[in-house]
Structure formats: structure tokens, C-alpha cells
Amino acid sequence: MRTIRFLLVKEFKQIFRNKAMLLIIFVLPLIQLLILSNAASYEVKNSKFAIVDLDHSSYSRALIQKFEASSQFDFMGLFSSEKIAKEQMQQGKIDVVLYIPVHFERSFQKEKKGSLLTTINAINGSAAAVENMYVNAILKDFNKTIQVDFMGAEASLQPKQLHIDTLFWFNPELNYKTFMVPGILVLLVTMVALFLAGMNIVREKELGTLEQINVTPIKKHQFIIGKLLPFWIIGMFELAVGLVIARLIFDVPMVGNFGLLFLFASVYLLVILGIGMFISNFTDTQQQAMFLSWFFAVIFILMSGLFTPIESMPAWAQVLTEANPVKYFVEVVRMVMLKGASLLDIMPQLIKLSIYALLINTLAVWSYKKVN
Known part of the structure; x- marks a missing residue:
């Protein structure tokens, strides 16, 4: 634990010394949330x-x-x-x-x-x-x-017409922001965790410090925890800030349990960080890591149900979405925030994502080469 603590201190110092990274982590996601939530609309006006x-x-x-x-x-x-x-x-x-x-x-x-x-x-x-x-x-x-x-x-003298009353559950005002803001929040948390986790490890390769770390007594699991845990904490912080903005600025309902939402997010971030590390293990430059991360991010986002219903996709595409972690988080965020879903309601998604986290992190650790 002492070694991991020192690694965490080192990582946070590196993060806060890098002004460009601070901008990406804390400023750009909030600006994107404010802009995308107003621009991404299903309404047809004017x-x-x-x-x-x-x-x-x-x-x-x-x-x-x-x-x-x-x-x-x-x-x-x-x-x-x-x-x-x-x-x-x-x-x-x-x-x-x-x-x-x-x-x-x-x-x-x-x-x-x-x-x-x-x-x-x-x-x-x-x-x-x-x-x-x-x-x-x-x-x-x-x-x-x-x-x-x-x-x-x-x-x-015309025949009487049938009168129908319609009730709109979970979004009575039919406000598109109520639907879009939770999904865009998932998008921002995903982008921060995926891009920064992968690029941070590759940056060590570019600077030559990764080889220096590899010849130290630091164990493989200690290095991985020290590298990924800071971004796990940052991802949870981004989610918390995003939820505050969603409530105060966009007036999105918060019907469900926040603890349940953060529980699912903690497992989800393990998946995304594992994917970021897996990508970094097979790339040598930050540019390569960014391009590869963007490739997977676009597929995950477009097939997550964020913008278009999964039910409207072809059958083969619906099968592929089962391997999409973003899909599960988008579903759960909307279920918990808008429907007030319980732990039992989200258990199928939580079990699938937990298995996903175990598999992808096992592959990431296995593919990481540590000379020791």
C-alpha cells in the first residue's frame, strides 16, 4: 500500500502540473456538457x-x-x-x-x-x-x-369519436434535455477516462520513464493501480459535477438513488480504464493511442442508444451492442435518474459490466510487459 500511495502522489502531481491535461479534465467536459445538451435536440422547430x-x-x-x-x-x-x-x-x-x-x-x-x-x-x-x-x-x-x-x-349526426387521454411517464413535459443530458454525461465521463488513461501511459513511453519504472522493484499490479486509480477518481468527480450541473442548470429530475448510480459508475470506469490501458499496451505514441481510442469511442457512442434507439438498429447491430459498455451505462443512468430504478432493476446490466471489467482488465494486465 505504501508503494501505491507514493505512485498516486506522483501521478496527481504530474496531472496538476500539466496545464493542458487540467484543461481537458476539468474545463472542456463542462463546456461540452453545456453546449451539447442544448444543441443535441430531437425537436424540430422553426x-x-x-x-x-x-x-x-x-x-x-x-x-x-x-x-x-x-x-x-x-x-x-x-x-x-x-x-x-x-x-x-x-x-x-x-x-x-x-x-x-x-x-x-x-x-x-x-x-x-x-x-x-x-x-x-x-x-x-x-x-x-x-x-x-x-x-x-x-x-x-x-x-x-x-x-x-x-x-x-x-x-x-356524425358518429361519436373515441376520446383518448395520454399520460407521459418519466418525462411529462417531453423535454428533450431530460432525455439527452444523462446520456451526454455518460459520453463525457467515457471520453475523459478512455483518452487520458491511454495517453498517460503512452506518454511515459515517449518520455522514456516507463523503462525506468520497469527496472524498479515496483510490482506490475502496483504500477497499474497507481496509473489507473487517479483517473478512476477523476471520472467519479466528473460524474458528480455533471450531475450537479444537470440538476441546477437543466433541471433534470433525480428520482433514483445517487449511491446506486455511483456504484454502477465505479464498475463502468474500471471497464473504460481497462480498455484505455489495453490500447496503450499496443501503441508507442500518444497520437497512435488517441486515434485508436477515438476509433473505439465513435463505435461505442453511436451504438449505445444515446442518439438513436437500439431497437431501431438491424438485428446484427443489436447483437454487437451487447459488447458495448457505454450502452449499459446510458441505460442505467436514465433508469436511475428518470425512473428511480432499484438495485434489482439494474442488476442484469451490473452483472454484465462486472464480467466485462474482469475480462478487459485481465487482458490489459496480461498484455502489459513488465521487466522484473
């Missing part, structure tokens, strides 16, 4: 909307007023022809165009039905799907208005 009205009737004017009053769209006005609308969309000035055909009102009055055409810029497929839902919701409300206000007594 879509540019226009209408081509070829009917010029009371019905079409009522429909135009509905869209003008909508908060989901920026209403850009009326176009006189379909050709002009297509040109505007081609130039990227319009995202959604609604076409109201000739005899739109007459069709409703005589045939009790009408048709409309919506053209949506679908380069971003997910945004187009959301915009389509917005349009359909407004049209549904307009349809009810027509039945009540325009058809009068005839509307009362």
Missing part, C-alpha cells in the same frame, strides 16, 4: 412553411389561419403557383408546402370529403417525419373545426 392556395374560399382561409397560428412552423406566406413553391424548396428557402386544390370547399360541402397535398423536404428523414406529424395534427384539428363550425347540425 420549419419554414408555405401554402399554395388555388381555392381562395372560406375553408382555405380558415386552414391558412390554423397554420399561421401554429408554433411549430415559421409561416413564410402564400405562393400563387406550384412552380414557384418548387423553386423555393429547391433553393432551400422552404421546408414544407401545403397545396390547397381548386374546389376544395365545394368538395367538402357536396361530397363531405376533400384532399390536400403536402410536399416536405425529406433530406433529413427524421425531421421530415416530425414535420409530417405536425401537419397532420393541424389538419386533424381543422377537420374538427369544419364539422362543428361549418357543417352545423349535420356534424351532430
Whole structure:
């Protein structure tokens, strides 16, 4: 223990003397949390909307007023022809165009039905799907208005509609930050632990001090603990600070037990630090370690369910995510913070991650060459 204590003192002195490392550890993650949590949004706002009205009737004017009053769209006005609308969309000035055909009102009055055409810029497929839902919701409300206000007594003869009440659990306000902030917090803790752990050991190789340490009486396990434990402590500190920011700035609910969250994080950091050390054992420069760490980090993050649901991935990709430690931490952070999950609820993820930690650290220790 005395040897490990001296190694820890040495590591912390090196960390606090390195101003660039201090910036990476304490400043950049907090800035990233503040920026990414506001920028990474599933909401679709300020879509540019226009209408081509070829009917010029009371019905079409009522429909135009509905869209003008909508908060989901920026209403850009009326176009006189379909050709002009297509040109505007081609130039990227319009995202959604609604076409109201000739005899739109007459069709409703005589045939009790009408048709409309919506053209949506679908380069971003997910945004187009959301915009389509917005349009359909407004049209549904307009349809009810027509039945009540325009058809009068005839509307009362229509069949009764089923009324549905919807309850939103765990995120009643449907605030995307409530969903994204816990995941981004996982991302920052992962990046700090993975990059710094790997690069710190490789830095010893570049400076030539690793060979000097290897010929000392320091045991392999003592050296590894002394190298990785400081970043384990820093990772836990980053998580604590991130949780405070999530609560005070983003008002993310904290329903679950903090002790449970830190318990899982302690095992998770062992996995990430083990991966960082394993990478450092097969690289000779910090640049190599950074590139290799970034390669794995991108795969882990994109396949973690942080930005896209794992259920939407192909079957083979869902199988691969079982080997992704970030996936388990993202799941557990959201479960504990938003659902108030108990130890029993997260036990499957905790068992898998514990096995993962044992395997990857065994490989990392085995692959580390200590001349002794």
C-alpha cells in the first residue's frame, strides 16, 4: 500500500502540473456538457412553411389561419403557383408546402370529403417525419373545426369519436434535455477516462520513464493501480459535477438513488480504464493511442442508444451492442435518474459490466510487459 500511495502522489502531481491535461479534465467536459445538451435536440422547430392556395374560399382561409397560428412552423406566406413553391424548396428557402386544390370547399360541402397535398423536404428523414406529424395534427384539428363550425347540425349526426387521454411517464413535459443530458454525461465521463488513461501511459513511453519504472522493484499490479486509480477518481468527480450541473442548470429530475448510480459508475470506469490501458499496451505514441481510442469511442457512442434507439438498429447491430459498455451505462443512468430504478432493476446490466471489467482488465494486465 505504501508503494501505491507514493505512485498516486506522483501521478496527481504530474496531472496538476500539466496545464493542458487540467484543461481537458476539468474545463472542456463542462463546456461540452453545456453546449451539447442544448444543441443535441430531437425537436424540430422553426420549419419554414408555405401554402399554395388555388381555392381562395372560406375553408382555405380558415386552414391558412390554423397554420399561421401554429408554433411549430415559421409561416413564410402564400405562393400563387406550384412552380414557384418548387423553386423555393429547391433553393432551400422552404421546408414544407401545403397545396390547397381548386374546389376544395365545394368538395367538402357536396361530397363531405376533400384532399390536400403536402410536399416536405425529406433530406433529413427524421425531421421530415416530425414535420409530417405536425401537419397532420393541424389538419386533424381543422377537420374538427369544419364539422362543428361549418357543417352545423349535420356534424351532430356524425358518429361519436373515441376520446383518448395520454399520460407521459418519466418525462411529462417531453423535454428533450431530460432525455439527452444523462446520456451526454455518460459520453463525457467515457471520453475523459478512455483518452487520458491511454495517453498517460503512452506518454511515459515517449518520455522514456516507463523503462525506468520497469527496472524498479515496483510490482506490475502496483504500477497499474497507481496509473489507473487517479483517473478512476477523476471520472467519479466528473460524474458528480455533471450531475450537479444537470440538476441546477437543466433541471433534470433525480428520482433514483445517487449511491446506486455511483456504484454502477465505479464498475463502468474500471471497464473504460481497462480498455484505455489495453490500447496503450499496443501503441508507442500518444497520437497512435488517441486515434485508436477515438476509433473505439465513435463505435461505442453511436451504438449505445444515446442518439438513436437500439431497437431501431438491424438485428446484427443489436447483437454487437451487447459488447458495448457505454450502452449499459446510458441505460442505467436514465433508469436511475428518470425512473428511480432499484438495485434489482439494474442488476442484469451490473452483472454484465462486472464480467466485462474482469475480462478487459485481465487482458490489459496480461498484455502489459513488465521487466522484473
